[in-house]
Amino acid sequence: MRLSMIVATVAGVALLITGLSMPWLKIPLILSFCYGMAALGIGVLLRAGQISFGHAMYACISGYVVAYLSSHFRGLDGALLIILGTLASIAVGMLVGAFVVRYREIFFGMLNLAISMVLFTVLGKFYAYTGGTDGLRVQRPTLFGFELGRTEFESALLVLAVILSLAVIWGVQRYFRSSAGEALAAIKTNETRLEYLGVSAKLLLWQGYVLSAGLCGLAGSLFGLSQGLVTPEMGYWLRSGEFVFIAILGGSGHAVGAFVGALLYEFLKMYAAALVSGAWQMILGVTLIVIIYFLPKGLVGLLSERRKALRGDA
């Protein structure tokens, strides 16, 4: 784990330097890190063998909280906004999670989808409060007390994104290695046996769910601050699908996988759109299918297989 953290840190710093030296890359990089965090949230649930098709709603909730607060309480600092947005998502996640953890597999996915669609449609309809389908603008706040111009703000956000991503990778990886994280994997393999051991599968899943909601919420707040705009589309099922896509692309075995997947996804999207505009969705679709076929454990799966080969495991 220490080795992978070092490698991740080096990669993170390299990306940070790239972003700072090429200003127009800053926002795409920040977005990649956001997607990575959200995909990591999905990855936590994947560990338990469950897929949620509605987790974009947590990104949406925190984004809207950040937007609303930034306009109505102008003095609030950006760091505080991020915390508040994430907390809002965690709160909703705790509530929704209590209901949702009773279900498994398709039903789990469908119920999450349904709840996210309710949120999506409500946000789109109540124009007076939520700005309707046009969304809400996020007024640029101070960050850690500093009043920043646009370029400095973006650079600061990039630094924050890298730090948060590394922290999140470390935290989640530790969670995976902890007894709670390992037990979570048991929900996928044999839940009944887990229950026989005296462990409440529901409580475990709820913990994992709240963690994943928090991760998506964190992603959403950063996204809102960097884009300056939140729309109901942030919570649409296609966005949830993108998170799942990235989680599978990068691989859920190691926490860093989500970020590898996100970077690849974002840049694939950008260059596909630039080179073959009008066919970029197709390229992404083909990539997804190819990855599932050849690398069901995702890109990071390649890494762990290689490692196993080097160590001489069967």
Added chain:
Amino acid sequence: MFKQTVLRVGVLAAFSLVALHGAVQAAEKPAELKVGITTFLSGSASVFGVPARDAAQMYIEELNAKGGIDGVKIKPIYIDEGVGGDRLLSEYRRVVQEEKAELMLASISSGNCNTLAPVAEDLKVVNLMWDCGTEKALEGHGYRYVFRTQANAVTEMVAAVAYLLKVNPDFKTIAVVNQDYAWGRDSWDIFRTVLTQLKPDVKVVAELFPKFGAPDFSAEVSRLQVLRPDVVLSTSWGGDLDTFVRQASQRGLLRTSKFYLPLGESSLERLGQTLPDGVLIGARGDHYFLHPSYLNDEKHKTFVAKFKEKTGSYPIYSVYHMVQALDAMVAAYDKAIKQNAGWPSKEQLAEAFRGLEFRGLTSAVTIRPEDGQGMEEQLFGITTTSSEHSFKVLKDIMIVPAEPVTTPAGQHTPDWLKTVTPTIIDAVKPAQAQ
């Protein structure tokens, strides 16, 4: 480990290649003038946005053939508004920051204008709001770089009320079917406020806001058939308006209620005979290819003929707005170049727009120096059958000047609306033939 390194190096290499590509900075007088233009190129609104792009292509080709602006050729970069708010935002930023566009024309959708205006101001790039209507995008913000080369929702909707009360004053009930987004909501707010002020006994029987791009209006049509309002107002435009009118027509709603479509000019040709006679139509500005005052005007006539030849259709008001914006661009550059004896900086260019007077294809437009808002006359008419065209044309065309129906600079629209009196109805006058 190895794979990870390869991945990292590969990613860094890709970035470096891209960096080399975008490294060159613009010189004092650029080799070419990059202009970013947002318009709807996909979805139901594309029937409105694509003709505008065609017009821009035509205009820019001609301009470049004449040498461009002060010898600098224009390079347009088209951005599709149909991709949605946040993708549009990313693309807009990319065009300004990576492609180094010097001037932006954005947008059609009022929602998008609300989003992009502060971004343009932030990026310090001159942005012309070439089509969107919401007054909220500009009012009270004190922007230095954002201007509107056409009228806003206040001018259009207050004029619309004036016209309705002039030609169809005796009605008791009204219903509205508007698209559910900034324009649909805000335009109705303004219309309703002024209408209830000038005609207190009117009853609003239904306020329906179907989704922008809604494919089906059957439920709304059913509801209106039950309610039977005297007047049905809709500020919808593009494919949405087409679908709504078609479905309403199929079920006879157009016969039982009087339809009032302030943005309807853009759908006249597409709707063909679906529209009956007697529908009240507005043109968002005085943009109509059969405008009586400009039928023989050289510039207008030539353009209409050329546009028809190139695209097979007559120009609609989105086309007029585009030409207006581009004419404003040329006029501003000319003014700024003269004032600064050379190619203008961004600040100098922005200054040139204040108080600018220019003309698109019809009447002249002035941009107020105080707030950057364009002042543009409004045209209204009633549908009637034509022997020359396969679609309905407008008769009894009336014009409303901008001054009496627009919020004065520096005032807050909701406050000013309260002061509107019936004198605005007198401002509605028949168009003068040449």
Added chain:
Amino acid sequence: MSKDILILALLDGVSYAGLLFLVALGLTFIFGVVRILNVAHGSLYACGGYAAATLGLWLGGGSLGVSLAALIGSSIVVGIVLGTLLMLLLRRFQDRDPILQLLVTFGAFMIFEDLQRMIWGTQPYFVADVVNQMGTSEVLGVIYMNYQLLFVPGAALGVYALLQWFLNRTLMGRQIVAVTHDREVATAMGINAKRIAYLTFVVGAMLGALGGALASPTTSLVPGIGADMIVLSFAVVATAGLGQISGALITALLIGLSRSFCVYLYPELEVVMPYVIMVLVLLVRPQGLFTVAQARRI
């Protein structure tokens, strides 16, 4: 609420439900047999609609019979083509996790979305000849298009009856039911499950395309209608219970009626209604309204 409004809301609801049922039917049918939730079903709906519109434009008018034949013909073609493509794709992932299979259909959906854009462009299509040909009826002072009021619900019921007859009375249909209940045992009995799966997929695809084709004269076709339709179909299918055909009919009615009543009473809630129903039902009965509870395998 007056009796008049009640009747009108009922009629609107039924006509909307008819369409909803047709689209959801293909989805639930495929799931029942092949146990895959086909995200690409939305593309089937969209392509069915576009194909019908194109064929309609090409035939340009013609009699009612011709227009109807065009609608049905185009859905059969789209169903067979796309259904086969999807089946061939999914065969490669046969033994994988169902979640991965679902993601493969998601990838297929993305591919079809772009293909659809490339073939038909981004401008809206509106081909309503068949609607105009069928004329109107007046009920309580409100004029309805016969197409929406009678034909679409009628077609939905007709397809339902046909499908039930097929499943219960024909040999092939009963084989499908057998495979739905227990694939292993059915195969042990000598049923070619692979062929049955293929057949089901194609039939389900045709139903999805038929939904799109029948919807196309009443709406305008633009990119993105597939995405909106899938999630609405999911709402119907999940609420009814995955694989429940009769259940889907009733649920479609439920959702259609609640939506139309909303338009008359609380128009702002109209779009939220289907999903609120889905959440409420799934919270109380996660397997859907009509699924028979199954024993959990240890």
